Amino acid sequence: MFSDLIEGASARGHRRPCAYLLTLGLAFVCVNGYAQQALSLDRALQLAQGRSRQLIARDAAATASREMAHAAGQLPDPTLKLGVNNLPISGEDRFRLARDFMTMRSVGVMQEITRGDKLKARSARFNREAEAAEASRAVALANLRRDTAMAWLDRYYQERMLEVLRTQRAEAGLQIEAADAAYRGGRGTQADVFAARSMVAQIDDRIRQTEKQIGTAKIKLARWVGEDASQALDTPPSLDAVPLNLLGLEDQLAHHPQIVVMAKQEEVARADADIAQSNKRSDWSVELMYSQRGPAYSNMVSVNVSVPLQWDQKNRQDRELAAKLAVAEQMRAQREEATREHVADTRMWLQEWQSNRERLAHYDSALIPLSLERTRAAIAAYRGGGGQLTSVLEARRMEIDTRMDRLRLAMETAALWAQLEYLIPAEHQTTAEPRLPSLPTTTPATEK
Numbered sequence: 001m002f003s004d005l006i007e008g009a010s011a012r013g014h015r016r017p018c019a020y021l022l023t024l025g026l027a028f029v030c031v032n033g034y035a036q037q038a039l040s041l042d043r044a045l046q047l048a049q050g051r052s053r054q055l056i057a058r059d060a061a062a063t064a065s066r067e068m069a070h071a072a073g074q075l076p077d078p079t080l081k082l083g084v085n086n087l088p089i090s091g092e093d094r095f096r097l098a099r100d101f102m103t104m105r106s107v108g109v110m111q112e113i114t115r116g117d118k119l120k121a122r123s124a125r126f127n128r129e130a131e132a133a134e135a136s137r138a139v140a141l142a143n144l145r146r147d148t149a150m151a152w153l154d155r156y157y158q159e160r161m162l163e164v165l166r167t168q169r170a171e172a173g174l175q176i177e178a179a180d181a182a183y184r185g186g187r188g189t190q191a192d193v194f195a196a197r198s199m200v201a202q203i204d205d206r207i208r209q210t211e212k213q214i215g216t217a218k219i220k221l222a223r224w225v226g227e228d229a230s231q232a233l234d235t236p237p238s239l240d241a242v243p244l245n246l247l248g249l250e251d252q253l254a255h256h257p258q259i260v261v262m263a264k265q266e267e268v269a270r271a272d273a274d275i276a277q278s279n280k281r282s283d284w285s286v287e288l289m290y291s292q293r294g295p296a297y298s299n300m301v302s303v304n305v306s307v308p309l310q311w312d313q314k315n316r317q318d319r320e321l322a323a324k325l326a327v328a329e330q331m332r333a334q335r336e337e338a339t340r341e342h343v344a345d346t347r348m349w350l351q352e353w354q355s356n357r358e359r360l361a362h363y364d365s366a367l368i369p370l371s372l373e374r375t376r377a378a379i380a381a382y383r384g385g386g387g388q389l390t391s392v393l394e395a396r397r398m399e400i401d402t403r404m405d406r407l408r409l410a411m412e413t414a415a416l417w418a419q420l421e422y423l424i425p426a427e428h429q430t431t432a433e434p435r436l437p438s439l440p441t442t443t444p445a446t447e448k
Contacts, residue, residue: 010399039225040234041152048148048224049141058137065130074121081108081289097281098294106303108289118278125271132264139257142422148224150417155217156233157411162210163204164403172200172396178382192389199393202371203400238356239413242420253342255424266331280317281309287414346423349416358414363406371399 049055086102093099179196181189186353222229244252253259264412292299310317378395 011040021290029333033145036235037229037231039087039228041237043234044148044152044221044225044228045145045227048144048227051224051226052140052144054140055137055146058133058140062133062137064129065126065133069123069126069130071172073119075114075119076112079110080170080174081110081287083107083108085291101294101297104291104300106289106291108287109142110285110287110304112285114283115278115281118275118281118283121271121274121278125268125275128264128267128271131445132261132268135261135264139261142257142425144224146418148221148423149412149422150216150415151221151224151234153236153418154411155214155221155229156236157407157414158210158214158217159233161404161407162207162214165207165210168396169200169203169207172196172203175392175396176200182389187385188389195390195393196210199396237412239417242349242350242353242417244346244420244423246347249346250339250343252424253339253346257425258266259335259339259342262331263336266328266335269324269328269331271326273321275364276317276324279320280313282310286399318401334406348421349419351393353413353416353420356409356416359409360406360413363402363409367402368406371395371402375399417420 043068085104086100087102087108088094088096088103095207097103097105145165176193176196179193181186183193184188218229287302287304287306289302289304292301375392375395375398378387378392380390382389
């Protein structure tokens with residue numbers, strides 16, 4: 001198209017060069033704009049991360065805990081105390097502030113002196129809580145990336161299924177024409193015509209069902225990327241390797257976001273235990289009070305020190321500490337159990353992913369070529385008068401089913417890839433080398 005525009009501009013010389021250059025520029029902009037409309041998987045992940053409000057909520061939770069950590073490390077606010085002491089309420093001097101020598105108007109300040117180790121323990125507890133909130137953000141991000149990728153891949157393979165069905169629909173339409181022509185020429189039966197039309201009707205139904213599934217897949221993708229879900233999809237990335245290796249899998253899964261969250265929660269529980277340990281030593285309170293009496297009497301200053309008496313530590317402070325330590329032990333046991341479960345699940349996913357890739361290779365090397373050859377042989381026999389149309393239709397149906405089964409298996413394999421690809425953060429990934437040659441992401445087009 002561009003070469004024709006250039007040649008036309010050269011043939012007409014200098015008559016309207018600006019118009020042709022403008023046309024060429026507009027055509028380039030249109031083609032370039034169309035290319036940019038394709039939504040890649042990486043772009044979908046970026047859009048989903050940018051639109052996520054859950055990540056913002058996790059960041060806010062971490063910020064709140066950091067602020068609380070700073071506040072918890074400060075001494076409690078002092079207490080201002082105002083009072084009237086020994087005020088008469090009967091006799092001639094009742095409710096008079098300056099008649100009785102014992103009546104005093106007092107103003108004082110009390111300060112609780114919290115021990116430094118206790119303030120440090122309280123601050124550390126909120127810092128651990130902030131780290132747990134940051135770890136939970138990593139969980140939310142991993143889940144978001146996994147769900148976005150699965151929605152993108154689901155729509156991609158549903159659209160590939162639709163392409164296969166439409167291609168086979170066109171081929172089946174030609175068979176209707178052939179059946180009609182054979183029936184009019186006395187070489188076929190009316191049953192063959194109805195069989196061919198029934199085949200087309202069945203394909204049409206499968207097309208409608210697939211179109212509905214594509215619509216559902218677009219809605220799921222829009223949940224993550226917004227309006228850009230209506231764009232055409234780019235080609236998927238390579239699905240031939242996953243960022244995990246069976247050797248050292250437990251070490252890798254120690255960085256699994258959910259395991260990290262549980263480890264941080266365990267640290268929060270141990271920080272609570274540190275606070276309980278520090279509570280076994282009482283905080284003191286100091287109070288300074290100035291008291292004013294009547295003009296005939298001296299004013300006074302009082303200094304008071306308050307110390308809580310932990311007279312039953314074994315039934316209060318010791319039991320509180322034991323409870324906090326038990327919670328920390330509970331969190332540790334739950335983390336270890338969750339690690340074992342994740343390791344088992346990941347091994348199953350890896351095994352299934354590898355098995356599926358072997359099956360995909362078998363589809364591409366044997367099942368699809370055999371189904372295609374069967375269809376060709378049935379068509380050749382029918383055209384030569386030595387075969388039945390029903391054999392052609394059955395071969396065509398088997399070919400469609402084989403191609404659709406291949407795509408469904410590829411979609412299932414892609415979902416497993418997404419599970420494994422976004423299981424742990426990228427900085428802790430060790431890419432496993434693929435053990436099979438690269439597999440095509442789409443079924444080869446029907447050969448005619």
